[in-house]
Amino acid sequence: MLSGQGNAAVTEGKRDRVREIVLELAELDDGALDETSRFVEDCGIDSMTLVEIVAAVEREYALVFEEDQIRRMVNLAALREVFAEALARR
Secondary structure (H helix, E strand, O other): OOOOOOOOOOOHHHHHHHHHHHHHHHOOOHHHOOOOOEOOOOOOOOHHHHHHHHHHHHHHHOOOOOHHHHHHOOEHHHHHHHHHHHHHHO
């Protein structure tokens, strides 16, 4: 860890990568997803795709999300928040 960077800091690159994972796996255009777009209601992402998104983020960053954290992942902002919490825990 670099001095002055906090525990496994969530860089802008990591935040962008999480967004890229969602766009890629949900097969969405860039403009179809903003911070508060609800994955299911606004973007039409089904439950299997949500599982794939969670698994891809876990795999890429060697994380394991708790069930209550996964339930909170209703939009990109919430996913990024849970992602930051999980990075801080490790």
